[in-house]
Amino acid sequence: MRCATVKGTSAVTLLDLQGLSVTIPSPAGPVRAVRSIDLRIAKGEIHGLIGESGCGKTMTGMALLGLTPAGAQVAARVFQFDGIDLSTSAAVLRGRRIALISQDPAAALNPVLTIGRQMDNVLRTHSPHSEADRRAGAVALLAATGLPDADKLMTSYPHQLSGGMQQRVVIAQALATGADFLIADEPTTALDVAVGAQVLALLRQLVADRGLTILMITHDMDVVAAVCDRATVLYAGLSVETGPASAILTCPRHPYAAALLAALPDAAPHGQRLAAIDGQIPPSTKPISGCAFAPRCPAAMTLCHTVSPPVRVQGDHLWACHLAEGAP
Ligand SMILES: Nc1ncnc2c1ncn2[C@@H]1O[C@H](COP(=O)(O)OP(=O)(O)O)[C@@H](O)[C@H]1O
Ligand code: SF4
Ligand SMILES: [Mg+2]
Numbered sequence: 001m002r003c004a005t006v007k008g009t010s011a012v013t014l015l016d017l018q019g020l021s022v023t024i025p026s027p028a029g030p031v032r033a034v035r036s037i038d039l040r041i042a043k044g045e046i047h048g049l050i051g052e053s054g055c056g057k058t059m060t061g062m063a064l065l066g067l068t069p070a071g072a073q074v075a076a077r078v079f080q081f082d083g084i085d086l087s088t089s090a091a092v093l094r095g096r097r098i099a100l101i102s103q104d105p106a107a108a109l110n111p112v113l114t115i116g117r118q119m120d121n122v123l124r125t126h127s128p129h130s131e132a133d134r135r136a137g138a139v140a141l142l143a144a145t146g147l148p149d150a151d152k153l154m155t156s157y158p159h160q161l162s163g164g165m166q167q168r169v170v171i172a173q174a175l176a177t178g179a180d181f182l183i184a185d186e187p188t189t190a191l192d193v194a195v196g197a198q199v200l201a202l203l204r205q206l207v208a209d210r211g212l213t214i215l216m217i218t219h220d221m222d223v224v225a226a227v228c229d230r231a232t233v234l235y236a237g238l239s240v241e242t243g244p245a246s247a248i249l250t251c252p253r254h255p256y257a258a259a260l261l262a263a264l265p266d267a268a269p270h271g272q273r274l275a276a277i278d279g280q281i282p283p284s285t286k287p288i289s290g291c292a293f294a295p296r297c298p299a300a301m302t303l304c305h306t307v308s309p310p311v312r313v314q315g316d317h318l319w320a321c322h323l324a325e326g327a328p
Helices: 057-065 086-093 115-126 131-144 163-176 193-210 221-227 245-250 255-262
Strands: 013-024 031-042 046-050 073-075 078-081 098-101 181-185 213-218 230-235 238-244 311-314 317-320
Touching: 013 057, 013 213, 031 046, 031 057, 031 213, 031 230, 046 057, 046 193, 046 221, 057 086, 057 098, 057 181, 057 213, 078 086, 098 163, 115 131, 115 163, 131 163, 163 193, 193 213, 193 221, 213 221, 221 245, 230 245, 230 255, 238 245, 238 255
Parallel strands: 031 238, 046 213, 046 230, 098 181, 181 213
Antiparallel strands: 013 031, 013 073, 013 078, 230 238, 238 317, 311 317
């Protein structure tokens, strides 16, 4: 199939990461959790960050939140959020402009506090309003996430809610901080398929209604297809392809992205769609020579094993490969 040229975009950039690396000390030597990731996200976009387990998705999110493990070294050529330098301000922006929605809502909520108390704990630190106004605000935010009987829910405890309802409360808490950038780390993994689809629809609606921007971390191409405007594919701590989600899904250029799609039958069970490529990601304790994907790549050439691939650019679609046109 001949792929259409993807035009560039003039959208306003909110997040700009170039050459992000996160290195964690360990007894086995430094762990290169993130080797070099470029990520540019426009305001109002849902941007998918996709790749197999261990490729550095969560650690990228943690770097944005200023929550990397003790002793980790975080470096980048460019590390900016809305023009603010994240290398010095990530912790300040966390819970003000940037909030996390994790894959385990039960763990994100305090089991011994009511939903109302937990909402108020967030609102108190972010608004000067009276207790009555904060209560009304909490109910409105819970209702905005589609929770029925939001008023009654204020006196409930997390264990009285289903997983899908708990995730909506976590989203309401994120909104209560006033954050305009959400990092959603596999937010539907712990939910069944139908409930997960409802949570994705809610996030899409919040982007439209409130002008949010979302980094959608996922290992599931279905999630990219369902809600993402653009996506970045990670492999072994490296960003290997980025572009409009539709272009990556229909015309992947990097052989790894192509293998992710081609190797997976439509009948693959939901949530297990990235398990089908032969071979392993290189160990994160080992340096990489040449292209990281070379040992698994069906199109690998001799130089792929020793020379880092160049970045190919076609409009708004970028990929790193020695093949000028990308995946055959
Ligand atoms: N606290 C940690 N200490 C040492 N290594 C870690 C730590 N957290 C993650 N890693 C390693 O960093 C790499 C990337 O992890 P992660 O970002 O969690 O991957 P993903 O979210 O894509 O599954 C993996 O090799 C993982 O083992
Ligand atoms: S650079 Fe070579 S090994 Fe790497 S993805 Fe491209 S063809 Fe495959
Ligand atoms: Mg993860």
